[in-house]
Structure formats: C-alpha cells, structure tokens
Amino acid sequence: MTELVLGPLLRHVDEHSACLWVETSAAGTVRVVADGHAAEARTFGVHGHHYALVCVDGLEKGRKYPYTVEVDGEQVWPPADSPYPPSVIPTLDQAKPLRLAFGSCRTSVTHDEAGNKLHGVDALRAYALRMAGVTDPAAPEDPDPGDEARWPDLVLFLGDQVYADETTQEMQDFIESRRSIDEPPWTELKDYQEYAELYRLAWTDPANRWLLSTLPSVMIFDDHDVRDDWNTSLAWKKEMEATSWWHGRITAGLASYWVYQHLGNLTPDERASDEIWKAIDAHGGDGELDLTHTLDTFAERADQHPESYRWSYAREFGDQARLVVVDSRAARVLDPERRTMLDDTELEWLDRQMRGDVDHLLVGTSLPFLLSPGLHYVEAWSEALADGGWGRRGARLGEKLRQGGDLEHWAAFQDGFQKVLAMSLEVACGKRGAAPGTVTFLSGDVHHSYVSEAYPKHPDRDGVPVSRIVQAVCSPIRNPMPRRLRFLVAVMAYGIAGPIGHVVARSAKVPELPVRWNMVKGPWFDNNLATLEVRDRGLHMWWATGVVEEGRHERPRLVEVASVDVDPR
Template identity: 60%
Template sequence: MLLLGPLLRYVDADSATIWVETADAATVTVTAGERTGSARTFAAHGHHFALVEVTGLEPGSKPPYTVAVDGTQVWPSDDPELAQLPPSVIPTLQPGKPLRLAFGSCRVSRSHDAEGTADFGVDALRAYALFMAGLTESGSDDDERWPDLVLFLGDQVYADETSPRMREFIERRRDPEQAPWYELKDFEEYAHLYSLAWCDPANRWLLSTLPSAMIFDDHDIRDDWNTSWSWKQRMDATDWWRDRVVGGLGSYWVYQHLGNLGPKARADDELWQRVASYDGPGELDLTADLDALAERADQHPDTYRWSYARDFDTQARLVVIDSRAARVLEPDRRSMLDPEELAWVDEHLQGDVDHLLVGTSLPYLLAPGLHHIESFSESIAEGAWGRPGMWLGEKSRQMADLEHWAAFQQGFRDLSEMVLEVASGRRGRAPRTITFLSGDVHHSYVAEAWPREGEVASRILQAVCSPIRNPLPKVMRGFTAGAAKRTTGLVGRLLSLSGRVPLEPVRWAVTSGPWYDNNLAVLELDPEGLRMWWTAGEADGDPELPDLTRVATVGPFG
C-alpha cells in the first residue's frame, strides 16, 4: 500500500529518482515505458521509504510511469479525486532547451474550501497544479504549462504553527498542555505533518510529475531556528528540544534532502551508502543511524552538509545553500556559514556558465532599510554600544526575526566578495546573470546589485517569491513597502553607522515589487536573457478551482 508519493525528485536527461512511503516493508518498482527500476524499502521510526532510480530514459521525453508495491500496481491511484488528473510522467531534461524553473517558499497545509481560502488565501502551488493538469485557465498569454523543475526554498512544513488536523493528531498521542504543546515533538509527528502537506490530490499529482528540489528554513524546525547563541542555549536547556530537532532533521533527510541529490552525491552520502549496500534479510532499519546523524548535524554542523549543487549543461548552475543549520553562533565567531560550508560555497560559485543561480531560503539582499536595521541589531548585540546595547540587540533580533544574511555581516561580506569575483570574470567566464532565489519574508520582489567600486560583467539579482500560501499580515505590509524606499535605506544606513558597521562591498536597490499575493514564481533562461514572472490563484467562483493569474513579469536580464 502506498501511503505518500510518488514524488518525482532528481531528474536529468536520462534518469530519474522517485520517492515513496509505503505502509509496510516492500519492494517498490517504477516502470516508465520500457525502463524499470526497483528498490527495497528501508525503515525509520516504524515508517517505510524507498527511493527508486530509473535509468536509460530518452532526453526530452515525458513517458508516463507506474508504481508497484510487491508486484501490485498502486499508482496511478484508483482514488476518484486523482483519477480526473492526467497520468504522471517523467519529463527528462533536453540538452540545449532553455531551462524553466519554478520557485517559492512558505506554504501552510490548510483546507482549500471557502473557510481555508478566507483565512490563508488560494494555495499558489495548487493553482499551478490545476493549470498544469488542464483543469483551469490562465490569464497569461504563456501557453507552456511545464517547468523543468520546482525549487522549494523553505518552510515546506510548519512544525511550530500547526493546523487543526495536525493538532487532532497530537491530541491523540499526548497531552498538548505539556511541552512542546501543539508544536511537533518527534519523528512520528513530522511524518504525519508531511502527509498532510503532500496529500491534497492536485498537489500530490503535481509532485508526482514535476521534478522538485528543496531546502529547509526555520519553520521546518522552529521559528527563529539558530538565530543566535543565546537562542540555541535556551533551546538546548529544555527537556523537549533534543527530540524535536532530531526528529526534524532526521525526517528532513528522509522526506526532503535525499531526493535533492543526484546519483554521485547520493553515492557519497554515508547514510545512503548503508541503504544502497544493504543485502541482508528483512528490511534495513535506519532509525539509530538517522537519529545519530541528525543529533550530530545539530550539535556539530560541520559534520554534515545539507547544501547541494547541479549543472544544467553550460546554460546554468544551481547552487543551493543551507543558511540555517550551518551557522556559527558563538559571539566571537558568528557567521552564516561555518568554515567548511564557506569553503564548499567558494568552490561552487564559479563562472563558465551563462547563468549562475543561487538558492538560499533567506534573501541575500533585503530591502536596504531592513538590511541596515538588521546589521545594526547584530552590531549592538555583539557589543558596539556596550552591555545595554547587547541586551537590546539580542532582544530585538529574536522578537523581530532580525536574522537574515544582513544580521550575519561576516557571512554577507564573504558571499559578496565571491559573487563580485564571479561577476568580474576572475573565476572563469563571467555569467550573464547571477541570481539569488529566496523566500522567507512573506512578500515578493526583485532587487539588483552592483559593486561599490569598479565594474562587473554580470547582472547581480535577488528574486524573492514568498509565500506560496501564508500571507503577510496587513499591518506588516506597510512596513515592508517602506523598507524598500530609498529614503528608508539612507536612514537605516545612518543607524548602522552608529553601530560602526562598515560599508558593504555591494550597493543595491529594489527594482520591482513588493507583491503580497500567494505566489509561485517561474524563471526562464532563453537567448534574450533571464525572464521571471510571478503567478497566483484567483477564485472568483469555486474556491477549490482557482484560475491562474499573472501578478508580475520582469526581464529579460543579461
């Protein structure tokens, strides 16, 4: 029996990986045309998972596929709601075809009826799924329904802001009056949360037929995750945090991270090696090893890497950076990336591609006013104004979520220097564009940067798409809009100067936005350059059958 999935994960020109969760230990077989792949399940905390690789596919093809568990076909499903959707296919990449990538972040799992839509708006991912399936219309003149992949940039699940259905599950297991209350406790609750996030028929179909890549952000674990040293010390001192973070990171490895990796990266992963090489009797139980990896990754982040990268011919390179778990939080060493992670990013931020895409859940370039407020907060929290300033800075960054790249100035500067070297052609041929893809901030915008001194050959962009479904409270919209204004940036810079924050290596401005819709963005790389557009669902009639609308279009760049 199939509990969750299939999810189509890493796909290239001639191979694909398909992830599933099953009810019992089994052998899972995926058949696409004449090509077949099989894998035994492995277990974690009583759950059963398989990642099946199918090879020898034709480049640029879209073969339908089936999934069988112990010889019984379970996909396509006979569920009436899924039966109205098209067959799931594996769309392999076609060398030379302009890359089209969808991206976005921050999606809560709530109902799609009138009540859920009134509270949280239309789910932009589901609206795109219905459009791809041909069940709804689009106001766009763009006839192409299929991106090559979708990049989810954090908060795929909310472990700390749980839905009524998740709360019902928690109440059946334990007393929510005791810590961690209605927040998630362990792997078992994470497994249920992922099921709620991915079980809606339209979204389930989309995830079965659109290759996906993912990276976590704070709500995948807990709001403000790894904001500061004092935050981490406070969490470590509780009697519930250890189970939470071990369950969160362990489930992330199974449900999200494993599918990000191509064949070589998977083969190099020490935990996956245990799965791939197992030939013993029965099913491999990975629980103890998975928990050990998760605990080690939390306490010693330099022991495991969640970041990953892949090339799309010479057309593009995608580098996805972990901006949460790899942080150095000790006050005298504070940085967004530990030395090992920084060295990995340094190795992968290179030229000799037409477009360099950098995925990081937290925007590298915030609105200038907000950036300077965050850099000021960090400077006084680290002692620029003495002890009173340290208390104020720490209090403000935890209360106001001031913990983006701007609040880790050393990491911001390190990354800026790398980007400027790539853009100036000192790391191979300069790309036409260097584009940061981010989420987190619950509004969408585009910013463009340039060096404070000298010139570069690449256009440096920041594109944010957030939320997919979790709208920013109206009271915050005026603040974020004001932070994008030039005058606010100047005032913020004066504030950061009072905290003795030096000038950044780059200057930038918000050039488009902000937009506050529930959005899914799409970028395309074609001969004219990089184009991007933001799409949203619009429910004029039936809230469960929203049409797709175009919110904004920008470009081409480069």
C-alpha cells in the first residue's frame, strides 16, 4: 500500500476552501474527504519523490471540518492508533479576531532528555500538545483540555525551518550512507535527496505532524534553509560559486523549497498564474508528471536571475489585517554599485502592498527590520566601510567584518531599508489610504526575542503618524543561543553597540534616519512560539515556551514567557 511519507500539511485556507500538501511513498491519487466535501489530485514527481496538493472547495466559513486522507482508495490519515484529536480544516471567519502564531529557527533533534539538553524544548511541540489537549501521548487518559479560545488561525514560519549547513547527527548518518563526509560539502547538504530527508526529519514527530495537519501554515526561507549568510554580498556569492558543490546546493535548495514550502503559500489565483503549477494543472496523462528537469531549470534561473520569480506573497484578512511576507534573501541585489535588499521588481510589488485601509498592516520578514539602534548603525557602517567609505583597505576590512560578524540584515542594505522605511512612514501617516492601527514587522533569525517601537524624529516635517510602528521578533522556536553567549550578545547589541554604532556611522557618512526607536520589551532568549491577536485597532502578543517538569521530557508544559499590548493611538 502507498503510504504517507510526510503530511498532511494544512496550507492555504480561506473562508471557503483549503489546500492540503502530502508526500507519498509512490505515485498515486490522493483524496481528501472533509465532512461530505471531497477532492483529489494526482501526485507529481521530483527526483523520485511524489507529492500532491489537494484543494477542497465549497466549505462554510468559520467551521471545523474533520477530514481523512486516502491514497488510491486506502485511508492513510489519521493513524489508527493516534492519541491526538481528529485533524480538522478550520475555515476562516473574517468577523472573528485574527490570531496569528509566528516564529523562526527550529532544529530537528529528538524530544527526549538528550535532545532537550542539546537544543532545549521544542516550543512548537509544546504548543501542539497544548492545542491537542494531550499532555502525554502515552497516557491519553490524562488529558489537558487546552484552551481552544487561544488557538491561532494560522502559523507563520519566518525561516530556518531546516538547517542545510548545520546538520544533526541523524542527518549526518543519512549523508554518510550515500557519500563520504570527508569530501565537499562534508556534512552539509549536497542535493535534492538530502533536502528531502532533512524535511522528513523536521516534520515527522507525531505531535508536530498533528499540529501541521490541523493548523494552517505560511512560510518563508532564511539563510540556513540554504546556507549561513546566504547572499551577504557579491564577494560571498563569488566565493560560493567558485566551489565544486554550490551549484548543486542552491539548485536543490530552491527546488525543494518550492515543493515543500512555497507551493502551499499560494492562493488559488496565484497558483493559477504560477509557471510550475501550470505544468502540473495541465498534465492530462494517466501517468505521474515528472517535474525534475522543470524544477531544476527553474531553480537555476531563479538563483541567477532573481527578478524572474517572486517568493514574496500577501494575504488579506478582511478589514482586520493584511499580511505581507517579504523575501529578504533571494531578491537581493549584490552589485556594490546598486546594492539593495530588494530588486526593482520585488520593490515595486512591495510598494503596491504597503498601504492602509486595514486595521493592521503586518509585514513578515525573516530578518528583523529594526535591530537594536546601536547594532543597526554598526551594520550600516559595515556596508559603508565595505563600499569604500574608508578607502580600499577599509573596504577589505568591511567585507571581513560583515561576513565574520553576520552583519547582513536590513541595516546593512541601507538603500532597501530607507525605501521600505519611507513606505512604512507614509502608511502610518495616512498617505497610502486610511492609516492602520499598527504597522507591525514580524521577524526571527537573531536567536532572541524582543519588541521595539519607532517614532519619527521630525513629525512637523514628515507628518505625525496615526499608526504605531512596531517590530516584534520571535526566535528561536528550537535552537537556543548558548547560555555563555547570551549576556555577551545582550551587552554588545543593546549596550556597547549604541555609542560605537552612532560614532562609526557618522564617520562613514551613513545617512541619518528619519526615525528613532526604543525597546518596549526584551531581549529574552528562550525557545518560543509567539502569538498575535487583533484586538480592535490594537494588538495583544504573547510568547510561550515549553517547560519540562519532573523529568517528563515527552510532555512539556506550555508556559507564557512575555506579553505585550500595543494599544491604538
């Protein structure tokens, strides 16, 4: 019997339809049955793997539909012995206050004492157990009723769901079964087969698998999905392209990302215009469509000509919110003469999304738009230095600093930062439609969490904002910064970097910004998953972590770490 390798993952969901993604062990027809509604799709193949996206239509808004999954007529989901509740499709209801979970950076190691000692408790898994109302999968007779009122409508994964460069022992064992780890790229990923295994390890824990089957998800990549510091600079890119293995890595990384993450982000209209999906939709043969060559060719082009494909996307939630998820990795222009975070095509698209007429404009970007002010100016200085602000010797030093110190966030791409900041201020001041209650950036990456708020320096000149401009960061979900580094990072980023950053930025003639921003809360370093809830024109956000009590590593308790209320002006 054909089995499920991965999934079902509940991806795009609106008021009347839902899409479920699966990977199967062989070619076949996948059918989803949801309380009288049914839909099916043939699998498509990529490098010997088999996938399907099944879209169910005609649903009623605001309902929860229990569902099953069949492959070639045999039920494969839910598992017969599952201790978790039935998987459901929860359709949206625009009249209900939006709840959005978000976070980034999650490694895939075991959930026993050894795994938790290595990388801490998986906050996503603790969240799953709380949602399921099962505190101990081995003892379902001891249920926790959970708190369904706080269930999110969807979860936004802000990058580094998989680590292609920092692999676990289990992943390394798989790599070594195929090739020598003493040859490039050593214990890092080499090809599509290894990416497929990496995703399998990330998404097969039973609790997390249940969560992803019943909580709609949207995703965007960050650097570790491909490699640390991906697209930091032109020098970095040339160094990678000179290796014997980079071409295979980037091709496999982008091709697998399209299959495992990006496809499910697309709305029905976006899928209809997507070049790869058109090939899937048009396939009328009896056999399985093999997309291997098509996807590899597409990935090569997307890497060399990033303006040819847009990974960013937007979702509308009625009058409550617009979620704009921005690609801050692949769309970079690295030419020193016109270096910027977003190419012209991407920037034009973002310009159309950055408008008001909703209660909240939510901008998801894997990299924090607003770092600590001091660190922001240090990164801006490093870019100016690498661009020749202190001459040729300074340029060489600047390149070493930004690669060695991971100085490659929005602040280190000042052109793009300034343009997006100007858009944000125009939205906040009501110059792009009615001003929302907040313009809120949601980010991850930095392995600590915080909330900050920006204010214009010259409101008389630039306008008085109606919206509050907020940066909320949740990182990591499961990959904590070593404790010995936490104090150092806090001191450097939020103490020493302050005066140093402003001084060196002025010396390199970094343009002054029209805003200042202050820390509202943080930093904290726990493994976390954050949740945002719309409350009229304000927001309530909270961060939760998993806590092991009495040695029960398999059933951590979800505990709130911090909360922040952002009230309207």
